[in-house]
Amino acid sequence: MNDKGKRVLSGMRTTGRLHLGHYHGVLVNWLRFQEEYDCFFFAADWHALTSEYQNPEIIRDSTRDILLDWLGAGIDPERATLFIQSHVMEHAELHLLLSMITPLSWLLRNPTYKDSQTEAAGDTLATYGFLGYPVLQAADIIIYRAHLVPIGHDQLPHVELTREIARRFNHLYGDVFPVPDPILTEVPKLSGLDGRKMSKSYDNAIYLSDDEAAVTAKVSSMVTDIRRARRTDPGDPEQCNLFPLHRLYSPAGEVERIRAECPQAAIGCVECKRLLTKNLLIGMGPLRERRRRYEEHPGLVDEILAAGTDHARRVARETMTRVRDAMKLSR
Numbered sequence: 001m002n003d004k005g006k007r008v009l010s011g012m013r014t015t016g017r018l019h020l021g022h023y024h025g026v027l028v029n030w031l032r033f034q035e036e037y038d039c040f041f042f043a044a045d046w047h048a049l050t051s052e053y054q055n056p057e058i059i060r061d062s063t064r065d066i067l068l069d070w071l072g073a074g075i076d077p078e079r080a081t082l083f084i085q086s087h088v089m090e091h092a093e094l095h096l097l098l099s100m101i102t103p104l105s106w107l108l109r110n111p112t113y114k115d116s117q118t119e120a121a122g123d124t125l126a127t128y129g130f131l132g133y134p135v136l137q138a139a140d141i142i143i144y145r146a147h148l149v150p151i152g153h154d155q156l157p158h159v160e161l162t163r164e165i166a167r168r169f170n171h172l173y174g175d176v177f178p179v180p181d182p183i184l185t186e187v188p189k190l191s192g193l194d195g196r197k198m199s200k201s202y203d204n205a206i207y208l209s210d211d212e213a214a215v216t217a218k219v220s221s222m223v224t225d226i227r228r229a230r231r232t233d234p235g236d237p238e239q240c241n242l243f244p245l246h247r248l249y250s251p252a253g254e255v256e257r258i259r260a261e262c263p264q265a266a267i268g269c270v271e272c273k274r275l276l277t278k279n280l281l282i283g284m285g286p287l288r289e290r291r292r293r294y295e296e297h298p299g300l301v302d303e304i305l306a307a308g309t310d311h312a313r314r315v316a317r318e319t320m321t322r323v324r325d326a327m328k329l330s331r
Contacts, residue, residue, distance in 0.1 A: 008037040008183070009146035011044040011085065014062040015052055018069040019205035021198040023287075024248065025187040027073045029150055030080070033183075039080035040144050040312065043067060046085050046092075047137070050130045067301060069208045072291025082308040085140065090316035094139040094323060095132075101172060102135050102165055110134055111157050138162040142169075142177040143316050150183040173326035176319075188248070191241040195223045209291065212281055219277045224269045225262075235262040235269075242269075242276050249283040250275060 010030065012022070033039050043066050048059045063084060070082065085091055107113065113131055141149055141162050149159050159182045166177040191197065192204030199205060206218050222242060228235040237243040237259050246255050254275055261267040294301055324330045 006037050006147040007144060008033050008039045008148045008150065009042075009141045009144050009180070010039075010150050011042040011047070011140060012066060013044045013048045014059050014066055015048045016058065016062050016200040017065050017207045017209055019198055019200065019207045020245075021190045021205065022069075023073060023208060024190060025152070025185075026150075027070065027075070029183075029185045030070075031074050033150065034076055034079040037148065040146070040315075041070065041075065041080050041082055042140070042312070043084045044140070047133060050127070050133050051125065053127075053129070054124075064301075065209065067305065068291050068294055071294045071301070071304070072208060072287045074287070074290065077304040077308060081311050082304060083312040084305065084309065087309045088312050088316050090143060090313070090320045091136070091139050093320060094143050094316075095136045097323065097327065098139055098165055098169065099132060099135050101168055102138075106161060106164065107131050107134060110161065134158060134161045135165065138165040141180055142166050143319050144312070145178050145315075145319060146180050147178050148183050149180050150185050152185060152187045156182060156184075173323075176322050176326050188244065190244055193218055193222050193241075195226075195241050206280075208284070208287060211288075215281060215284065216277050219273050219280065222273065224272070228269065231268045232265050234265050237262045240272075242272055245276055245280065246272075249279040251279070254279070 010026070010033075012018075012026065018027075030039070030041060043063050045059050045063055048062070049056070052058050067082065071077075075082065108131075137158060138161065141159075142165075149162070151159055159180065163179050166179045170177060170179075189197075192199060192202055193206075194202065194204045196202050196204060206215060210218070219242075224242060225235040225237075225240040227233070227239070237246075240262070243258070246258060250258075258267060258272060258275075262272070321330075
């Protein structure tokens with residue numbers, strides 16, 4: 001099987017707008033994958049309920065925004081299938097069937113579940129849905145008979161659990177599912193405006209939907225090297241929140257200038273921010289322009305979503321026919 005014949009499955013929880021961390025950590029890889037593989041990308045609204053079940057309006061509002069961000073980033077509906085998880089009900093059926101064969105011990109050892117029980121949010125996340133979300137995640141992946149799942153290193157245990165569930169099903173009922181392999185992707189470390197990890201939870205993010213005024217204001221407010229209290233103090237670019245963004249968006253000559261001049265206090269933080277703002281607006285310009293065009297044509301977005309959903313349903317229904325036959329549940 002050539003690479004284009006292999007299928008990639010990936011999704012994002014719909015819990016808020018996407019920011020530069022999402023773009024460089026996920027979407028840049030999706031852009032590459034859509035050229036190499038048969039890609040299915042979905043908005044994981046059911047998964048969002050594991051943490052936002054008390055605030056479902058966040059999920060509703062985020063779903064459309066995320067689809068616009070994907071299209072703005074350059075995800076091509078001619079090359080990838082885009083859909084919303086809850087619009088393909090077969091996910092829920094397969095989730096139910098897989099839950100019947102998944103040992104409870106496998107779920108209890110899930111690092112994400114174990115960590116959540118030791119945090120303050122433990123009571124909020126102590127639900128059946130949160131404990132069992134890896135089974136839904138497995139259903140999301142194998143219902144499309146995906147071969148590859150792009151993840152960061154920290155998510156390896158999640159995909160390994162999907163692999164175990166697929167192997168267990170095949171052992172019990174015959175070879176229905178390919179056992180998916182992870183594609184390890186590099187996730188650049190991007191700090192937010194305050195120096196912590198860029199996150200919507202911290203309200204410290206530059207969003208893909210931010211306009212020029214918002215981007216300018218946010219860069220202006222960014223914390224720089226905290227040891228550089230005065231303009232004449234030497235700085236260390238590697239300790240500055242701006243520098244990772246400079247490496248992504250500024251020309252190589254400007255990056256080298258900052259690397260050389262900052263330790264000598266030959267360039268100040270105000271000028272450094274001005275350069276970053278200019279280059280960030282240039283770099284984000286095509287994305288924001290594509291996003292704006294789709295915003296102005298909501299009917300086109302609806303058509304893209306309808307086509308993607310139809311394709312996803314056809315594949316999911318074919319798989320569920322095989323599953324029911326294997327489990328002697330055929331009608």
